[in-house]
Amino acid sequence: MSDEFSRDTRKNIINSIEGKTYEVTIIGGGITGAGIANILAENGVSTLLVEKNDFSSGTSSGSSKLIHGGLRYLQNGRFLEVFRLLKERNYLIGHTDIVRPIEFHIFTGKKMWNRIELGIGMSLYNLLSGKFPLPRHVRNTGTYPGGIDGYYSYMDGITVDSELVIYNIVSAQRHGASCLNYMEAKAIKKYNGAYSITIYDSISGTHKTINSRIVINAAGPWGNGVLEIAGMPTEQNFRLSKGIHIVFPFSVWGRKNAAVIKSLIDGRQLFIIPSGEVAYIGTTDKFIDNPDDFSINREDIRYLIESISPFFPEFKEDKIIAAFSGIRVLLGAGNDPGKISRDFKISVIDNFISVLGGKITDYRVGARKTAKIVSGILNKPLKIKNMPYIDYSRKSQSLEEIIKYECPVKPEDIIRRRLALSIYSPDLGKSMEERIYTLMEVSHEDPHTGK
């Protein structure tokens, strides 16, 4: 079977999809859906994944891009969650070339008690990390160039979130899944013991109908909307919280390590994260109602700048080169979004499985738990332990390779997600734009359809 996964591959799948029956159809091509597609395809389950925009166009390209245990969660006593996240962090750093270790500095402040408290937290974090060969945390005294007294350095992981999703999607496709971007699930009906799903291809403007024994709702912030079109009861306590990041040229930060800082405004934990030619700061955590509200307002930008400017005055509003946002699904009650668990929730009604919430770091855990349920429904033993693995890695960053093997449909799919130049390139990908349009054979007037 050819490894090609291009716009032509996509067209061919769509041309022969009408009336087809799959064992599993996954709705949503973020990290949750991509991980599940990957584990099912690796087990030979006939799988269709539909994503209404591009793969990873939702929250999974708007995260802080950390593959971490969540040191902060220890404060809320969420030890098991941290343990599980660290185990996954270790796996992803050890087994993929898309997650790498990064050094963090967390500032202790002047108060003795803060230092002791943080020291205990660091030791616990280390303990929960197990025997993974990352350097232990170290306490550093002395004044940080930012004017801060004392800090701990420790290691965690970092990735490019949208690439991690794409790698899982390509891996799933190579193992026999059909993954379709720009394909929206519009209607879902139970019919003759299976689900009949109407899907809409926004590139050609056509509808198709397929059948599926099992449906998996991995639609993240749009999860309740998918439950509604399926006529299923919606999730109670389903809350959305937006987080934004602002991006600066690397030179503004100029350090290879990331930093964890407490906002001077409200004490929330913020990150400064260097990556390639940029450094970004995040994030906010505010309840919102609309899953399509990715807007970034001045108030949130000012909050981030003013939170850290007493320490690092070089981060000024006029130096911002880009900003991005993501929307968390929080499943829990309470008025403070920061205190609601980041854990995912899986619910099953009548072979309709919803997998909502969670973190990028533990996407494989969600995939394994979902695969176990699928295995039970299909009455098929599936290999689940240590799965899924990622069976794809770029040989180069060449545009030709990306166009042929990673199914970008529009130029922005490369600029915003395959290479994420809109975040990582100081010119936001402008210098490569013409070449991308030419290679994809699309015009600026009609960037959608291609040849």
Ligand SMILES: Cc1cc2nc3c(=O)[nH]c(=O)nc-3n(C[C@H](O)[C@H](O)[C@H](O)COP(=O)(O)OP(=O)(O)OC[C@H]3O[C@@H](n4cnc5c(N)ncnc54)[C@H](O)[C@@H]3O)c2cc1C
């Ligand atoms: C600000 C912020 C920072 C974060 N930082 C981190 C971090 O550093 N580390 C970490 O581990 N986690 C982090 N997270 C959490 C992580 O980003 C999310 O848990 C994860 O991306 C959720 O992925 P998902 O696939 O469930 O949702 P999404 O990525 O949103 O994917 C859902 C997809 O479903 C599609 N969809 C919706 N409806 C339909 C339909 N009808 N038909 C077809 N497709 C549909 C959408 O277009 C979307 O692409 C962060 C989250 C936020 C908001």
